[in-house]
Amino acid sequence: MENYKTLEIVQRSPKSSVFHLNLNRPSLRNALSLDFFSEFPKALDSLDQNPNVSVIILSGNGAHFCSGIDLKVLDSISERSQSSDRGRTGERLRRHIKFLQDAITAIEHCRKPVIAGIHGACIGAGIDVVTACDIRFCTEDAFFSVKEVDLAITADVGTLQRLPSIVGYGNAVELALTGRRFSGSEAKSLGLVSTVFASKEAMDEGIRLVAEGIAAKSPLAVTGTKAVLLRGRDLTVDQGLDYVATWNSGMLLSGDLAEAVSAQIQKRKPVFAKL
Known part of the structure; x- marks a missing residue:
C-alpha cells in the first residue's frame, strides 16, 4: 500500500471491507497542503479500484478533523500568479483552482460511499471536503465555520455549490x-450531519456499524444509489427517472438480485460478489 505525506489508509480488520482514510497532519490540525491535493484523489482512486473495499470512512488524526487550507497554499498561489500579463496570470490561477476543486470532487467520482467522521475543528476547506461526502457524522465537541470570507476569499472548492442543497x-x-x-x-439541526455522538469513541463505533451495514449490501445497488443520487441533483424529476431507468436497464438483472431474493426466501444473510 502506498505511503502518503498527508494521508493514512487503514484496514482495521482483515475481514472487513470498510477502510479508513485519515487526514494525517495532526500537528497542523490537518490543514490541507498542496501535497494533499495531489495525494487525495490518488488515494481515493486506489480505494475505489480495490475490490476488497466497499465503504470508506474519512476522518482526521489528532484533535481535529481539519482546520482548513494550509496558508502556505495561499502564499504559493500568490507567488505563482505573479506576471505582467494579466490574462496569463488569470488563466494560470483558474487552472490551479480547478486542480484544487478536482481533488475534492474526487469524493463524488469515487464509486464507493464515503462517510465523514468529524471531531474538533471543521473549518473552511474542511467543509468543502465533508459536503462532498455521502454521509456525515460528528461529535458534540465538533465545530464548523465557512471561514473563507474572513480570508478575503470567495470559497471556491465546493462549499458554495454543495452546502445549499444540504442545509x-x-x-x-x-x-x-x-x-x-x-x-x-446546530450542524445536526441544519441537516449538515445525520447524528451527533457524545465522544469520538462513540462516533467511531457508530460509524463502524453504519459502514459495516452498508458494506453487507449489494455493491451494485450501493454504487448505483450513490451515482443516481448525485446525477439527480442536476436533473428534473422526469430526467432523473429516465436516467435511473437507463441505469437499471444495464445493472438490475444481476447475480446480486438473484442472491438478494434467494436470501429473503431462505431467511439468511445474502453474500454478494466483490465489485
Whole structure:
C-alpha cells in the first residue's frame, strides 16, 4: 500500500471491507497542503479500484478533523500568479483552482460511499471536503465555520455549490457571509450531519456499524444509489427517472438480485460478489 505525506489508509480488520482514510497532519490540525491535493484523489482512486473495499470512512488524526487550507497554499498561489500579463496570470490561477476543486470532487467520482467522521475543528476547506461526502457524522465537541470570507476569499472548492442543497439556500448564505462558528448540535439541526455522538469513541463505533451495514449490501445497488443520487441533483424529476431507468436497464438483472431474493426466501444473510 502506498505511503502518503498527508494521508493514512487503514484496514482495521482483515475481514472487513470498510477502510479508513485519515487526514494525517495532526500537528497542523490537518490543514490541507498542496501535497494533499495531489495525494487525495490518488488515494481515493486506489480505494475505489480495490475490490476488497466497499465503504470508506474519512476522518482526521489528532484533535481535529481539519482546520482548513494550509496558508502556505495561499502564499504559493500568490507567488505563482505573479506576471505582467494579466490574462496569463488569470488563466494560470483558474487552472490551479480547478486542480484544487478536482481533488475534492474526487469524493463524488469515487464509486464507493464515503462517510465523514468529524471531531474538533471543521473549518473552511474542511467543509468543502465533508459536503462532498455521502454521509456525515460528528461529535458534540465538533465545530464548523465557512471561514473563507474572513480570508478575503470567495470559497471556491465546493462549499458554495454543495452546502445549499444540504442545509438549504438561506442557511448556506448566512453561514457563508458571516463565517461564524457553529456547533455540532446546530450542524445536526441544519441537516449538515445525520447524528451527533457524545465522544469520538462513540462516533467511531457508530460509524463502524453504519459502514459495516452498508458494506453487507449489494455493491451494485450501493454504487448505483450513490451515482443516481448525485446525477439527480442536476436533473428534473422526469430526467432523473429516465436516467435511473437507463441505469437499471444495464445493472438490475444481476447475480446480486438473484442472491438478494434467494436470501429473503431462505431467511439468511445474502453474500454478494466483490465489485
